[in-house]
Amino acid sequence: MIKTKIKIINKLGLHARASSKLTELANKFKCDIRIKKDNEEIDPKNMMDILMLAASYQDEVQLITNGIDEVIASKEIENLFLDYFGEGQ
Amino acid sequence: MVAFLLVTHGEIGKSLSESAYQVFNKKQKKIEYVSVNPSDEIQEIKKIINQKIKLIDKKNGLIIFTDIIGATPSNILKDFSNKINLKIISGVNLAMLIKAISSKGNDLNKIASECQESAIENIIEVDFSD
Numbered sequence: 001m002i003k004t005k006i007k008i009i010n011k012l013g014l015h016a017r018a019s020s021k022l023t024e025l026a027n028k029f030k031c032d033i034r035i036k037k038d039n040e041e042i043d044p045k046n047m048m049d050i051l052m053l054a055a056s057y058q059d060e061v062q063l064i065t066n067g068i069d070e071v072i073a074s075k076e077i078e079n080l081f082l083d084y085f086g087e088g089q
Numbered sequence: 090m091v092a093f094l095l096v097t098h099g100e101i102g103k104s105l106s107e108s109a110y111q112v113f114n115k116k117q118k119k120i121e122y123v124s125v126n127p128s129d130e131i132q133e134i135k136k137i138i139n140q141k142i143k144l145i146d147k148k149n150g151l152i153i154f155t156d157i158i159g160a161t162p163s164n165i166l167k168d169f170s171n172k173i174n175l176k177i178i179s180g181v182n183l184a185m186l187i188k189a190i191s192s193k194g195n196d197l198n199k200i201a202s203e204c205q206e207s208a209i210e211n212i213i214e215v216d217f218s219d
Contacts, residue, residue, distance in 0.1 A: 016112040016187070023191060047191045048184060048207050054215075 001066040002074040010084040013056035018085035023047040025080055031067025033077070044077075091200050092147040093189050095122035095181065096138060096166060097156045102181075109186045117190055121145060125162040134165055142169070150174035150197035152189065152204065154181035176201040184211035 010018065026033050026044040035044050037059060042049035055061055065074040080086075095102030102122030110119050121141050125134055145151060151174065155163045158179040166177050174197060178185070188207035192200045 017114060020113050020191075048188050048210070051184075051187075052210065 001064065002070050004063045004074055004078055006061055006063055006078055006081045008055055008057055008059050008061065008081065010081075010087050011057050011089050012087070013059065014050055014053060016051065018087070019047050019050040021085050022050055022077070022080060025077060026073075029065070029067075029069050029073035029076075031065050031070045031073050033066075033073060034064040036062040036064065090146070091149045091189075091192070091195060091197050092145045092151045093120050093186075094138075094141055094145060094151060094153045095120060095155075095186075096125065096153055096162045097122065097181065098160065098162055099124055099126055101156055102154075105181065105183060105186050108183055109190055112187060113190060120186070120190070123162075125165065131161075131165060135168060138165065138169065142172075147174070149195035150176070152176045152178060152197070152201055154185065154189075154204075155179050156181055178204060180205075180208055182208050182211065184208050 008014065012018065022044050023046065033044055034041050035050070035053065037053050037055050040053060042053050044050050063074060063077055095106060102124060106120040106122045110117065123134065123138050123141060142151065153166060153175065155166060155177065156179065157163060163179055169175060170177060176197060178201060185204045185208035189200065189204050192203060
């Protein structure tokens, strides 16, 4: 199991388009993936769950991957956050 | 794959379809819609809905989303309700549509249930205080 703390650096936070990209990426992996914010934990393979998290700019979330491809899943998902979800800001 | 169609008052369906299309970075097919306006002839609208249904790839079933139960767009659909593999769901919102588009598998009943649950879950008081 890999746990990674990630700060949301894109201005719009986990909004709809970003959530769509995150769901698309998460579904490429076989491992179980969770994103935790405060006391809420969701499955990013389900886009509506991400939106319900209402995670904004500067919020901190924890990414948890657990399973056969947990290392690559953790790295690629973290990179998506660090790449501002491809939004440039 | 389960197919979707919007039948709504005015431009609601058009806007929902376009908004969902933008959310998914234009990687998905646009969802077809039928706009129902006060000046429209009911028989004409039924014809348009029929044509849309014929053209949609719906081998795993079709879900028609409408806005308010009991209103004209919903009532028109009564004529189609006896079709096999068709579900009609009222109260459409963007959450319902996003759930529909991101749904997996071909289980019409399951997807229809998930769409309803998602729409209801999203009607909450938003509290940014914490």
